[in-house]
Amino acid sequence: MSTSQSTPMPSAPTGPPDAVLRPHAETAYAAELAALAAADDRPRPERWRLSPWAVATYLLGGTLPDGTVVTPKYVGPRRIVEVAVTTLATDRALLLLGVPGTAKTWVSEHLAAAVSGDSTLLVQGTAGTPEEAIRYGWNYARLLAEGPSRDALVPSPVLRAMAEGLTARVEELTRIPADVQDTLITILSEKTLPIPELGEEVQAVRGFNLIATANDRDRGVNDLSSALRRRFNTVVLPLPATLDDEVAIVARRVAELGRSLDLPQLPSALTEIQRVVTVFRELRDGVTADGRTKLKSPSGTLSTAEAISVVTSGLALAAHFGDGQLRAADVAAGLLGAVVRDPATDRLVWQEYLESVVRERADWKDFYRGCRDAAAL
Template identity: 75%
Template sequence: MTDDNQQATNLLRPHAEQLHAAELEALARTDTGARPPNWRLSPSAVVTYLVGGTAGDGTVITPKYIGPRRIMEVAVATLATDRALLLLGVPGTAKTWVSEHLSAAISGTSTLLVQGTAGTPEEAIRYGWNYARLIAEGPSREALVASPIMTAMAEGKIARLEELTRIPSDVQDALITVLSEKTLPVPELGIEVQAAKGFSLIATANDRDRGVNELSSALRRRFNTVVLPLPATADDEVRIVTQRVESLGRALELPEVPSAADEIRRVVTVFRELRAGVTEDGRNKVKQPSGTLSTAEAISVITHGIAMSAHFGDGVLRPSDVAAGIQGAVVKDPGSDTVIWTEYLEGIVRERKDWSDFYRAARRGLN
């Protein structure tokens, strides 16, 4: 095991380029496609890294995104042009996950990141100052502190901006010059940083945040928007949850438990039905709770259930291990959501064959 691999195994959450270094190396070594300037891989190899496949030397490439290949092709093609990429979708549709892996495959690093919040300042997008040096020496290159976006421009890499619509509108507007002119002026020094070939920006935004800080039409025009949908089928969602739970379990060094397939499918079924407002067979309508019930939350519920089973149970993932986690995901508003959850248990879950253990465990959680 190399020093880099050993270091990655000791981290709680390695970056994509650390966790999948062997796959990226195999793809780079055997990639015969044309590579845009400063790209580590060709666009086709980047898509293979995202959706899975086989490298030229036979190395198996695990899928990072389970969904339509065409969506990833559109996203990668956007980054090969001069337009920025906006990944849009409801919570839990893997926007951040895709952003990280795209950056890792294209630039070799996913760490040039700005996390958007209501308090994100303009300096996080443009640049700041080392105030001790600024006071002592005045404005200088040495006193300037580059933002991740400025660094990406100078080095011809991909920058990431999470939760764009949570950033105040006046701060968002700092991106317009960066994305249109591909330059970032520093008037205090009378210089500008021009973007090197290979630079682009991947931003993510939440469908449910519309109206928080909506993008101006001028800024939206600078992006090509790709909408990431919820998993199309229950089988797709089960596959996503299973893969991510296994990965998280290894990272957290949770004790192994026997196959969790039955409980994963049960959690996915509950989430999909409450999310859609109708049972999987289409026969019964159900009320929708206030929460999003995303795939990411399903992953969290199962991972928590495995921890419960391993540390406080008999080592087998059972309905009682996941019932409390599901209730916590569903009941965000104790008033209305508790009623919806109770009606779902009594009207749907109670009548299902082989769901009696889950029904009793869930009912205990309401008492």
């Protein structure tokens, strides 16, 4: 008779924070948050770790009186951040809306980290998200043994945020089924969550609020009801306004990811980053940067987040299989995968762009060859 041994559950990492592949914002930027808290002498809403001014500074960057440099987490119009922060200081929830890759999740995480010191009270929206993910569930062993009780109740991240006066997050709200979405109506309007099984309710304490994200390409998936939409103040996060802004965002995030993945330090990758971002922006806008040539746009979004992924993959190729210098051939395969999502139509769009635009740029000959070679594989 054969015997089998159960596989032990993996334990949580016990090493330093930099051993974690992706630390939470409040851990990764703990020094900046501590410096901001020490320098922050402005009024703070109840249970906020920082004042609204300091939260905005944390997201947008700046230099504190003691010389501490706060790195920008978001590059975009200051007013957008100010409106988002002040919304959280009111009784209205915040909905961050935009096309995929406009840093909605990133901004949501950093807002929660700066306001509450905890960005982990998260509900990830999917087509299968149940009502219990927003309200509460039960420990069924205890429920069967003892009946309904507080000890048998398993609070959702939203319920925990209500009870502790923290910021909850709901990602991809429009992916959640409509009847589950509407669970939020009573929470956001009455600031209470009834628990009929116990004959009780949980009332939100001061400091509680909720940040939801949704992308505006999802219209028609599970549109928000008018009743729910009224409970949110909607802030639209745009794509980066200029080429230089987008290049700066990609360069900074690629450097951060490279450090977290222990990729070897490479010489400047700015040339290839500028090229990738230029390609994305031109195909996204349907016109070349000089405005002279109209282009067909592929089916994908070609977001800033995808540009970051393309360059990071290229850096890994250059570091492990190249000569240590990021070259056009290293980013070409990732670029092809990002642009050509629908082989029937996007491949023609990409080939036309290569032949009519990239081929004609005198200083892009190596880029043209790399992309052509990648397409032939």
